Structure formats: C-alpha cells, structure tokens
Amino acid sequence: MSKKTRIREWAKNLLIVLLLCTAGWLLVDSRLFGNLSQGEEQTGAVQQMPAPTAGQVTLPMAVAVTNTGGVCGARYSSAAVNELFRPLLPVLGEAMAGAGRAEAVEPDQWRKALTAPGSAWLELQGNVPMQVLCRWLGGVGNPNLIGSARQLLLCAEQGQVRLYYYLNDQSCYSCEVESVSTEYLESVLAQAVPNGAGFAVADRDYDMLAPQTLILERTPVPEEYVAVNPLAGEQELDPLLQTLAFSPGITTIYQTPEGQRARSGNDTLTISDGGWLNYERAGEEQRYPLAGTEGEPEEYRAVETARELVCGATETWGGTAVYLRDARREADGWHVEFGYVLNAVPVQVGDRGWCAHVLVDQHGVAQYEIFLRGYQLTEKTTLLLPQPQAAAALGQMGQAGSGLLLSYLDGGDSVRAGWMAEE
Structure with a gap:
C-alpha cells in the first residue's frame, strides 16, 4: 500500500471514529x-x-405528496405540515370512509407505492386505531379498516385508488378505494410543488434507514x-x-x-x-x-x-x-x-x-x-x-x-x- 493510500485510509478511519464519538455519547x-x-x-x-x-391532536407529524414533478414533503414545521395536509383532508376522508376490506401485503409492495407518482403519505408518529383515525379524518367509521396505523399512503395504482397503511410491527395493509377516482386524487396532488424532499428508499445515501423515512432537502x-x-x-x-x-x-x-x-x-x-x-x-x-x-x-x-x-x-x-x-x-x-x-x-x-x-x-x-x-x-x-x-x-x-x-x-x-x- 502506497503512502498516499495509507494516509487516505487513515483519514477515512479517523472520520468514522470522530462520527461515532460524536454520536455515541448521545445514545439514550x-x-x-x-x-x-x-x-x-x-x-x-x-x-x-x-x-x-x-x-x-389529529394533525400528522409529516406529509409528503408525490406527483409527476417530484416529491413535496413537510415535517418539523406545523405551518408547513398544515399547509400541505389541508388540501388532502377531503380526499383522505372520502377514501377512508369508502375503503374496501383490508388485506395484508408484502413490504415490497408498500415500498414500490411510496415512490410512484400519484401518492399522498402521512406520518402519524403514534399508534392510532384505524376506527379512530377514519372518524377523525372523515367523520364516519368503516369496519373494513382493522388494526392501528402509524403511516398512511393513498395512491393511484393501475387505474384505481388504493389506501395503504403501515403498522408499528412493520406489517402493511392495502384496501381498494372505489369512492375516489384517480382523476380526482391526481388533481389534488398536482397542486403540490416539489421541494426536494424524498424517501430513503429512493436515495442510496440513506439505504441504511427504514425505506419510508422522509428526508428533507435541508x-x-x-x-x-x-x-x-x-x-x-x-x-x-x-x-x-x-x-x-x-x-x-x-x-x-x-x-x-x-x-x-x-x-x-x-x-x-x-x-x-x-x-x-x-x-x-x-x-x-x-x-x-x-x-x-x-x-x-x-x-x-x-x-x-x-x-x-x-x-x-x-x-x-x-x-x-x-x-x-x-x-x-x-x-x-x-x-x-x-x-x-x-x-x-x-x-x-x-x-x-x-x-x-x-x-x-x-x-x-x-x-x-x-x-x-x-x-x-x-x-x-x-x-x-x-x-x-x-x-x-x-x-x-x-x-x-x-x-x-x-x-x-x-x-x-x-x-x-x-x-x-x-x-
């Protein structure tokens, strides 16, 4: 190994050590x-x-909209989250009220839907029963929605609208939504202006994170x-x-x-x-x-x-x-x-x-x-x-x-x- 190579490797190792020292004492x-x-x-x-x-208490912690232009995401700002969430509330309420029977799906299907154009994603941050959430968002219940959710994803998929939800145990469910048309959903999503946000699943720099982690531009x-x-x-x-x-x-x-x-x-x-x-x-x-x-x-x-x-x-x-x-x-x-x-x-x-x-x-x-x-x-x-x-x-x-x-x-x-x- 040449002297320059040894110096370069030494510097890389030093950087890793410093990074771990910075993080290690902060682990609680x-x-x-x-x-x-x-x-x-x-x-x-x-x-x-x-x-x-x-x-x-009913506001999400984070919101992301993916349309043909890219991803518009908001988190760590109540004003930004509320601004992006407000136009989505009517269509989310309709979708949850009219969702069909929930079926378990593989995580790969959830990850694929995350990055497809024509989707709205919510991070609830808590473990919220679906019968509570659908009443909070839409005012009515829906017995088809079982269990509790930590994240929601409403997307246009193969000519129909589907509702996905992600649980704390990393299981995923999907429902067909007949009460909302793809045209209606996409018209709502088109209002969002991409701002450089994205999901970890779409960025190799963050492949060590959970795929649904929302990363802001700054x-x-x-x-x-x-x-x-x-x-x-x-x-x-x-x-x-x-x-x-x-x-x-x-x-x-x-x-x-x-x-x-x-x-x-x-x-x-x-x-x-x-x-x-x-x-x-x-x-x-x-x-x-x-x-x-x-x-x-x-x-x-x-x-x-x-x-x-x-x-x-x-x-x-x-x-x-x-x-x-x-x-x-x-x-x-x-x-x-x-x-x-x-x-x-x-x-x-x-x-x-x-x-x-x-x-x-x-x-x-x-x-x-x-x-x-x-x-x-x-x-x-x-x-x-x-x-x-x-x-x-x-x-x-x-x-x-x-x-x-x-x-x-x-x-x-x-x-x-x-x-x-x-x-």
Missing part, C-alpha cells in the same frame, strides 16, 4: 437522542408559546425551548380542580409527601409539586364517563374520552399541543398515551416518553397520570449533524433499518432537539 435508551448537534446559534429574549386548539435548524412547570409557586387550585371535574366546594385538600391531595367522595387526585397529576377511581361515581354514543367502536370511545380529559388539562395548564402516541387494549381496559409536540416535533418526556397515560374501562376513566408542562420558545437554535452523517451514525451504531427522526428531549429546564432512531 438505545435511541439516538437529542444532541447529535454542532452547537447553538443566536440567543435572545424568551416569548410565550400560544395555546393550541384541541383539533391539533437539515432542519430547530428552535430551543425553556420548560416551565405551570403549577410552580403559589397557585390557586380551584380552577385546576374544576377543569378536572373536582368541584371545589365538596373537595377536601390536604398535604402529603407526594404533594397536595384532593379527595371527593372516594376518588383521589394527587397534584405533585413537579407538575404530575395522579388520579384513581375508587367509588361508583363516573367522574369521567365514556365519550361518544352507544354502538360506536370501543377504541374510539376510549380514545375520545382520554383526549377530552388530557387536552382540557394540558391546554389550560401549560398550553402545549399533544398527539396520540398509543392506544392498546389490555385486560383491564384501554391504555391511551399522549405525547407533547412542539412545532411538529415530538417531545420525549424523561424516560417514559409520554406526557399522559389514561386507563379507560367500560365505565369511563379508571385512572390517569398527566404531566402538566409549558414550553417557552427562545430565540436560540440548535445546529444539527447533517442528515447524511446522522443516518450514517445510526448504521454504525447498530440501528440500521430504523427511521431518522428529530425529537425534543425534556429532561430538565432546557429543551433541545436532536436526532434519534425511530423504531
């Missing part, structure tokens, strides 16, 4: 969290986040936040108790080592100094009855019951938007989890990840844990490792096949975003 719980970053830029004053609306520059406990200091508890259906006039409040405890009848609510709310139903009183009406799917009623409770608490106390993170049926009822989201970027709260966990049984809410948290936007931003290098780091660290996702980590006062492996 086997995920590439947070601070695959190159530092900070811009400092300045703090401004208060505006309170979101309850409807924001590496994002996320803003930083300061975490705020809305219950800190001398707070009047009556408004919070009323929000949580505890009537102040008939509620007894006393101090415990865990925080203040409110008792009404046999039900108890613990309000910790750190912002955690813990409730457990003990009596027959249905403080939080099931939402919806008789005959609607149980998963929809359970999720709506939990959503109304969590959104009411988090919007009033903290003003932070939430998204549905998971909904699963277990022996004791439906376990529904929500996470915080900042500008279309999910927030990982400590080791748990979620900000709210609600157990809903056939009577209503049986227990819940809710972490009240506010986030104040600063003028600081974080410079991230560029997307190609972050993807390469995932592969070198044994995370090949995972998606590359930007996420905030709330583990203290300062809340910064960074790359993580999306399972």
Whole structure:
C-alpha cells in the first residue's frame, strides 16, 4: 500500500471514529437522542408559546405528496405540515370512509407505492386505531379498516385508488378505494410543488434507514425551548380542580409527601409539586364517563374520552399541543398515551416518553397520570449533524433499518432537539 493510500485510509478511519464519538455519547435508551448537534446559534429574549386548539391532536407529524414533478414533503414545521395536509383532508376522508376490506401485503409492495407518482403519505408518529383515525379524518367509521396505523399512503395504482397503511410491527395493509377516482386524487396532488424532499428508499445515501423515512432537502435548524412547570409557586387550585371535574366546594385538600391531595367522595387526585397529576377511581361515581354514543367502536370511545380529559388539562395548564402516541387494549381496559409536540416535533418526556397515560374501562376513566408542562420558545437554535452523517451514525451504531427522526428531549429546564432512531 502506497503512502498516499495509507494516509487516505487513515483519514477515512479517523472520520468514522470522530462520527461515532460524536454520536455515541448521545445514545439514550438505545435511541439516538437529542444532541447529535454542532452547537447553538443566536440567543435572545424568551416569548410565550400560544395555546393550541384541541383539533391539533389529529394533525400528522409529516406529509409528503408525490406527483409527476417530484416529491413535496413537510415535517418539523406545523405551518408547513398544515399547509400541505389541508388540501388532502377531503380526499383522505372520502377514501377512508369508502375503503374496501383490508388485506395484508408484502413490504415490497408498500415500498414500490411510496415512490410512484400519484401518492399522498402521512406520518402519524403514534399508534392510532384505524376506527379512530377514519372518524377523525372523515367523520364516519368503516369496519373494513382493522388494526392501528402509524403511516398512511393513498395512491393511484393501475387505474384505481388504493389506501395503504403501515403498522408499528412493520406489517402493511392495502384496501381498494372505489369512492375516489384517480382523476380526482391526481388533481389534488398536482397542486403540490416539489421541494426536494424524498424517501430513503429512493436515495442510496440513506439505504441504511427504514425505506419510508422522509428526508428533507435541508437539515432542519430547530428552535430551543425553556420548560416551565405551570403549577410552580403559589397557585390557586380551584380552577385546576374544576377543569378536572373536582368541584371545589365538596373537595377536601390536604398535604402529603407526594404533594397536595384532593379527595371527593372516594376518588383521589394527587397534584405533585413537579407538575404530575395522579388520579384513581375508587367509588361508583363516573367522574369521567365514556365519550361518544352507544354502538360506536370501543377504541374510539376510549380514545375520545382520554383526549377530552388530557387536552382540557394540558391546554389550560401549560398550553402545549399533544398527539396520540398509543392506544392498546389490555385486560383491564384501554391504555391511551399522549405525547407533547412542539412545532411538529415530538417531545420525549424523561424516560417514559409520554406526557399522559389514561386507563379507560367500560365505565369511563379508571385512572390517569398527566404531566402538566409549558414550553417557552427562545430565540436560540440548535445546529444539527447533517442528515447524511446522522443516518450514517445510526448504521454504525447498530440501528440500521430504523427511521431518522428529530425529537425534543425534556429532561430538565432546557429543551433541545436532536436526532434519534425511530423504531
């Protein structure tokens, strides 16, 4: 080996070592969290986040439209995601309402549909039951849609429209859609202007990532936040108790080592100094009855019951938007989890990840844990490792096949975003 070749190989190896050193110390719980970053830029004053609306829980985390011109993708920006998603909502609602029987398909079919012109893709980020999602998007249910979805793909394929959905366990389903014509779908998709985004499956630079990973043309520059406990200091508890259906006039409040405890009848609510709310139903009183009406799917009623409770608490106390993170049926009822989201970027709260966990049984809410948290936007931003290098780091660290996702980590006062492996 010549001297020049040895120097070149030495430099390549050094680059890999430096890349792994940059990424390695940032690995948390086997995920590439947070601070695959190159530092900070811009400092300045703090401004208060505006309170979101309850409807924001139904917005996707990312959207991509593929037409004859290319791919238009949006993520890590609520405004950009909403702008691209809004024209798609009517056709998605019609498609989900009119979809035929779902059939399992091979992953290759899903990957092929991802890159074909004439498709719209949504990243839900959570594990959303299809009976919930079709009602959120279209207002009506469809018993043909089984299971839960993490991603949706609506596409024109061989003269007909098909709906694909992708589950957390990497299985895929497909349905024929007769209620939407290919001409209608393609006319909606034609409005999108390609912006250089694309999927990992179509770019060899990202072949170590999950094929459905959406890659933006430019590496994002996320803003930083300061975490705020809305219950800190001398707070009047009556408004919070009323929000949580505890009537102040008939509620007894006393101090415990865990925080203040409110008792009404046999039900108890613990309000910790750190912002955690813990409730457990003990009596027959249905403080939080099931939402919806008789005959609607149980998963929809359970999720709506939990959503109304969590959104009411988090919007009033903290003003932070939430998204549905998971909904699963277990022996004791439906376990529904929500996470915080900042500008279309999910927030990982400590080791748990979620900000709210609600157990809903056939009577209503049986227990819940809710972490009240506010986030104040600063003028600081974080410079991230560029997307190609972050993807390469995932592969070198044994995370090949995972998606590359930007996420905030709330583990203290300062809340910064960074790359993580999306399972």
